[in-house]
Amino acid sequence: AQKITQTQPGMFVQEKEAVTLDCTYDTSDPSYGLFWYKQPSSGEMIFLIYQGSYDQQNATEGRYSLNFQKARKSANLVISASQLGDSAMYFCAMREGSTGTASKLTFGTGTRLQVTL
Amino acid sequence: NAGVTQTPKFRILKIGQSMTLQCTQDMNHNYMYWYRQDPGMGLKLIYYSVGAGITDKGEVPNGYNVSRSTTEDFPLRLELAAPSQTSVYFCASSPARFKQFFGPGTRLTVL
Numbered sequence: 602a603q604k605i606t607q608t609q610p611g612m613f614v615q616e617k618e619a620v621t622l623d624c625t626y627d628t629s630d631p632s633y634g635l636f637w638y639k640q641p642s643s644g645e646m647i648f649l650i651y652q653g654s655y656d657q658q659n660a661t662e663g664r665y666s667l668n669f670q671k672a673r674k675s676a677n678l679v680i681s682a683s684q685l686g687d688s689a690m691y692f693c694a695m696r697e698g699s700t701g702t703a704s705k706l707t708f709g710t711g712t713r714l715q716v717t718l
Numbered sequence: 719n720a721g722v723t724q725t726p727k728f729r730i731l732k733i734g735q736s737m738t739l740q741c742t743q744d745m746n747h748n749y750m751y752w753y754r755q756d757p758g759m760g761l762k763l764i765y766y767s768v769g770a771g772i773t774d775k776g777e778v779p780n781g782y783n784v785s786r787s788t789t790e791d792f793p794l795r796l797e798l799a800a801p802s803q804t805s806v807y808f809c810a811s812s813p814a815r816f817k818q819f820f821g822p823g824t825r826l827t828v829l
Contacts, residue, residue: 644823704818707777708761
């Protein structure tokens with residue numbers, strides 16, 4: 602079974618609107634972390650936001666927030682006030698295991714976001 | 719700080735050739751990782767290291783080897799290159815189990 606599922610291959614959003622990128626995950630480990638990375642057309646991987654499985658509140662980083670629903674095993678990324686520069690591939694990733702173990706990440710297949718005028 | 723650097727940026731190999739992808743980080747991170755990204759896909763873990771002298775296999779290790787003699791360097795060796803190894807290779811490092819810092823990637827084509 603897929604550990605990380607991103608069901609939206611592509612999304613369009615108008616500039617200044619909010620957009621939600623979906624991510625569901627599968628793990629039996631009680632300790633895990635969820636990450637979102639942005640990959641622009643230039644190819645580099647840019648860290649956006651992190652949510653730990655024991656974190657009580659949803660993570661926020663500027664215009665990015667993570668809608669973490671543990672019971673549904675979902676970790677959707679919300680981008681508010683979209684900008685043209687947000688056009689990129691977005692990857693959801695999961696780290697399993699507790700403190701002291703390497704942060705091996707399992708990635709989803711990504712969602713390509715296109716911001717339009 | 720330069721962060722994570724990778725060389726070369728691009729490389730074309732013939733089938734059966736070997737090469738080493740270099741990765742260096744200057745953040746004194748214990749953990750380092752190698753991923754590959756095939757077209758239209760997410761990244762898959764090849765090998766990782768939790769410190770100098772300690773390496774372990776990831777999800778797709780076949781056809782690759784690694785070594786970690788220093789904290790800074792984590793080279794990835796391809797022996798007997800095959801077309802299936804055409805990919806973009808990313809090196810990353812992390813201080814612990816939190817976010818990973820990625821290098822700019824190496825685009826490898828095997829013909």
